[in-house]
Amino acid sequence: MYDLILLGLFLVFTVIFLYTHRAKAKKEGLLILYKTHWGIKLIDKVGKKYPRTLRVFSHICVWLGYVLMVGVVYLVYTIVKLYVAHPEVVSQIKVPPIMPLIPYIDKVVTFLPPFYFFYWIVILAIIAIPHEFAHGIFSAYNNVKIRKTGFGFFPFFLPVFLAAFVEPDEKQMQERSNFGQRAILAAGTFANLLTAVVFMIITWLFFAAAFVPAGVSFDSYTYSPVPLSSITIVNNVSVNNVTMEKLQDLVVNASFNEIEAGGTSYRGIRGFYDEEIILLYDDSPAIRSGLNGAIISINDDKITNINDLTATLSQYSPGQEVEIKTKVKNEGMITKLTLGENPQNESKPWLGIGFVDTGSGGIMGRVFGVLSTFKDSHIYYESSLGEFGIFIYNLLWWLVIISISVALINMLPMGIFDGGRFFYLTILAITKSEKAAMRSYKFMTWLFILALILIMVIWGIGFFG
Numbered sequence: 001m002y003d004l005i006l007l008g009l010f011l012v013f014t015v016i017f018l019y020t021h022r023a024k025a026k027k028e029g030l031l032i033l034y035k036t037h038w039g040i041k042l043i044d045k046v047g048k049k050y051p052r053t054l055r056v057f058s059h060i061c062v063w064l065g066y067v068l069m070v071g072v073v074y075l076v077y078t079i080v081k082l083y084v085a086h087p088e089v090v091s092q093i094k095v096p097p098i099m100p101l102i103p104y105i106d107k108v109v110t111f112l113p114p115f116y117f118f119y120w121i122v123i124l125a126i127i128a129i130p131h132e133f134a135h136g137i138f139s140a141y142n143n144v145k146i147r148k149t150g151f152g153f154f155p156f157f158l159p160v161f162l163a164a165f166v167e168p169d170e171k172q173m174q175e176r177s178n179f180g181q182r183a184i185l186a187a188g189t190f191a192n193l194l195t196a197v198v199f200m201i202i203t204w205l206f207f208a209a210a211f212v213p214a215g216v217s218f219d220s221y222t223y224s225p226v227p228l229s230s231i232t233i234v235n236n237v238s239v240n241n242v243t244m245e246k247l248q249d250l251v252v253n254a255s256f257n258e259i260e261a262g263g264t265s266y267r268g269i270r271g272f273y274d275e276e277i278i279l280l281y282d283d284s285p286a287i288r289s290g291l292n293g294a295i296i297s298i299n300d301d302k303i304t305n306i307n308d309l310t311a312t313l314s315q316y317s318p319g320q321e322v323e324i325k326t327k328v329k330n331e332g333m334i335t336k337l338t339l340g341e342n343p344q345n346e347s348k349p350w351l352g353i354g355f356v357d358t359g360s361g362g363i364m365g366r367v368f369g370v371l372s373t374f375k376d377s378h379i380y381y382e383s384s385l386g387e388f389g390i391f392i393y394n395l396l397w398w399l400v401i402i403s404i405s406v407a408l409i410n411m412l413p414m415g416i417f418d419g420g421r422f423f424y425l426t427i428l429a430i431t432k433s434e435k436a437a438m439r440s441y442k443f444m445t446w447l448f449i450l451a452l453i454l455i456m457v458i459w460g461i462g463f464f465g
Contacts, residue, residue: 007103007117018153025153033165035148043133043149043166047140054141057190058183061138064193065186066426068411069419075408076451083455090462097455101402113394123399127195127406128164134191135184136166142180145169178429185418185425189407196403203396207375210389213304215294215327215380220354221287223270226261226280233260244272282343284352289337291353293326294380305379316349318342327380413444420445 018025018032025034047054079097083090095109103117136146148167173181231242234250235257251257251269259266259280267287270279281287295303299322301312316322318341326333339349355378375381383389413423423444428437 003116003118032153035150038149040146043136044140047137061183061186061190072408072412080451083458097459119395119398123402130191131188132164132166134187138184138187139168142176144172178425182425185422189410192403192407196400199399210385211381211383213379214382215296216303216309217294217380218353219356222282222352222354223279225277228278230262285337285340286352289335291335293328296325298322298324313349318349414448415445
């Protein structure tokens with residue numbers, strides 16, 4: 001409620017500001033630009049005062065630009081490959097592949113933490129201002145005059161989109177060396193990565209100070225590889241010579257179904273290993289009782305890590321009933337279940353929960369894994385500062401993620417990004433031909449536009465088909 005009130009106040013303030021300063025606000029394309037001279041003296045001072053340092057950073061900016069360009073091109077290639085080669089996976093994706101980062105996006109992409117309007121406006125300022133000032137500082141270092149600074153508004157989008165900008169003298173920019181222009185273009189990306197590193201350290205320190213282990217988070221149930229040919233019953237229906245297509249027609253939903261194979265009962269489909277092997281969830285106490293969330297305690301014995309969980313379970317025998325307290329989205333739940341027999345050792349109790357390696361889920365899985373190295377992904381943590389601690393942690397998490405995302409996307413070799421002109425200058429430096437550079441620039445721009453259209457069309461067919 002407070003966040004929605006803040007959103008309303010911001011919209012009112014934006015409209016009043018643009019109206020009262022309409023003499024300085026000019027419409028250019030889809031944006032309304034409010035131009036001023038704020039920060040130009042500071043930009044010039046820094047750009048002229050530290051020439052040696054900026055000379056070194058110019059080389060870092062340029063080479064970092066190439067690293068990020070290769071990274072984002074590979075990321076786009078991976079996404080296109082996924083959408084083209086695996087339409088069955090795409091059909092399960094409920095969110096468009098191209099979606100702007102807007103407040104409350106977590107209401108659509110439900111696995112994301114809350115993204116309030118307050119987050120959006122604070123993160124926008126923290127990311128955009130250093131990005132643009134870095135462009136300005138390296139422009140000043142290369143003796144390119146900064147004509148204006150200011151903010152951009154996108155009036156056709158609610159909430160009103162706000163962005164910072166620095167406007168260098170374009171004629172002077174083109175007169176500078178090819179390398180100098182590339183350094184200016186890549187400087188914003190360099191600033192974004194520095195922002196990500198700084199706030200990653202702040203996130204680690206804050207988490208260590210404000211959060212304590214309070215449970216064990218499991219993200220799967222145990223499962224087993226089973227030959228498709230061994231399946232004999234699916235949801236009380238006898239079957240023979242099962243194929244993937246036939247099995248998909250028989251299951252009730254994507255996971256919890258009663259399946260019998262080789263005389264053993266299973267409780268659902270985890271996924272397909274290959275054309276002959278399917279991964280089925282074991283008929284375990286956890287899946288049978290619908291246990292989910294983070295395990296906080298077992299019969300009032302507190303659980304703070306996996307060792308606690310193992311030691312506590314070892315006190316019981318198969319067939320004993322236990323009361324397990326869990327937390328799901330900060331809501332407490334109590335589940336009573338009867339422990340089963342461990343498949344590897346029948347004398348030991350069995351719960352049947354599993355853990356997924358979060359660092360192995362493709363590119364983004366590895367990124368999230370690196371960003372979470374300061375905590376155990378299988379531990380549930382609680383804030384010693386209550387909701388305030390969670391609010392601040394999510395803000396810092398979003399700030400790091402968005403900083404890295406902006407750095408990557410900004411180096412995409414397309415016309416609307418810094419990476420587009422950066423790519424043009426690179427080809428120009430190699431070929432010494434403006435014609436070849438322009439053709440390459442246009443080719444890459446249209447290539448990525450078509451790639452984005454392709455994945456949107458494939459997604460649309462899978463979603464609406």
